[in-house]
Amino acid sequence: MGNNTSFKIYAVEDDPVFAKMLKYVLTLDPEHEVELFDNGLDLMDNLHHRPALITIDYSLPDMSGEDLLKRVKYQFPEIPVIIISAQERIKTAVKLLKAGAYDYITKDEDIRERLLNSINNAKKNISLANEVETLREELSIKYDFEKNIIGKSPAMKKVFTMLEKAVKTNITVSVNGETGTGKELIAKAVHFNSSRKNKPFIPVNIAALPNSLLESELFGYEKGAFTGANSRRIGKFEEANKGTIFLDEIGEMDVNLQAKLLRVIQERELVRIGGNELVKLDVRIITATHKDLAKEVQAGTFREDLYYRLLGLPIYLPPLRERQNDVLIICKYFVEQFSKENQLGNIYITQDAQKKLLAYSWPGNIRELKAVIELACVMSDGEKIDAEDIQFNSLNKDTDLFSKEMTMKEYTFTIVRNFLEKYDDNVLLVAEKLNVGKSTIYRYLKEMEEENFQLR
Amino acid sequence: MNGQQEIINFDYINTIGQNNNDFLLKMINTFLDQCPIILAELEEAVLSEDWEKTVNLAHRFVPSVGLMGMDDVAIDLKQLENNAKNRMHLDQSMDLFLPIKQTCIQAIEELETKKKLFLI
Structure with a gap:
């Protein structure tokens, strides 16, 4: 049924004269491969061949164009359908567009340009949709935690168990771990392995935003809400609707804003700053912090009610020094990844280098390990990483001192x-x-x- | 022809075909093939008072005659279609159909002549 580069179009038109004209117009683009049908049932019988686009005459002998459109959309909602009608009726056009038609074109002298333009636009949309789908698939693979979150230590096995539980429900997840342990990776793994994976994942780093901006960033604002609010802007919570919001460094949030966040989480709705409209939310919340939030509650810097609201399913990410057994596995993974990305061929880690890696306490955790390995790959002779290729540049000497018994x-x-x-x-x-x-x-x-x- | 006003107008078809003569010839041939068939079916539908079929055939024929620039026929066909759809003025259906038929027969003759000129 054609080659890989052809764009298959099914055209349903019962008037043979107009059908011939339609085929002529559609095949003006040599990429188009056009098949004609003179009734709706024949189209339905052939729909499993999955055309890239369908044009339907509004009036057909066996069913209306509207019924046929609905049938097509029920089976293959992604296929764009252009309705071609002898009459220009605004109401009909609106009704069909609402029912999922890609375009509504009348049989007048502009049909050639309108039809080809419409098909070209549809092609661009299909191309974008394919690109999005490919990216989604890549993301799923990237955050497939069995392949990309590395570790066989008991501490990591516990993390995997918690991840399995987290992806099956919409429970709020709180990730705790030192800097560089991969908290955002865990948050993404939860999202991209959950039923919300095709919806937005919106990360917000609380520590990176001044408190004065954070409220409007999270909840959005209406035009005129404050000086400089020239137009309405939706916040991160609304952006994340139906998906997941990741509140990184939640322990840094100002207490006043904590009260507002609590209300949004409890009510599952928000009001934009300067507005009155209630916006319903269906957002999964994942938080992360390197702080001990229980201690922050005791110190009065974190609200107790919010703490319990956000605790949900707690996932503790152990620092690398607590899972020394994983160090070499992760090193090998990063060597392979770096070699692949830079077309370096196979590089192995010598025994001396392995000893050096194992003797270190990794205060910067996985992030530091990745940087050390990438530098080692560059410093190596291209075949093996020796002890002298490994250079530590830890900033945190204090942690380093006490991290090793x-x-x-x-x-x-x-x-x-x-x-x-x-x-x-x-x-x-x-x-x-x-x-x-x-x-x-x-x-x-x-x-x-x-x-x-x-x-x- | 022979002093009669021409029924066929290729402006529309030439706009779409961008004056491609091969395309024009194909469209003339298809019209010449299909027109007598649809006319016969439509006449049969009107005679037998099969109004559903009348609606479908008249509606189907409109774009064809439109392509050949037969705008007056297109208007009459729409009238026939609407009357049949709304079951109104059904007694006038044959009076509406006959001029359509007459004009189409004339159009066929005209097209045959034009086609010969084309092929020379």
């Missing part, structure tokens, strides 16, 4: 080493800062040398 002596050595690094090996200054004598520092240095102590 050590003996008291090792902690002491580590502190001395860090201070010496910080103050350019100025022993006097370090002794002063640590409030010990300089001989103590020299003694530690000697012991460190004797015990061949290396922090990393």
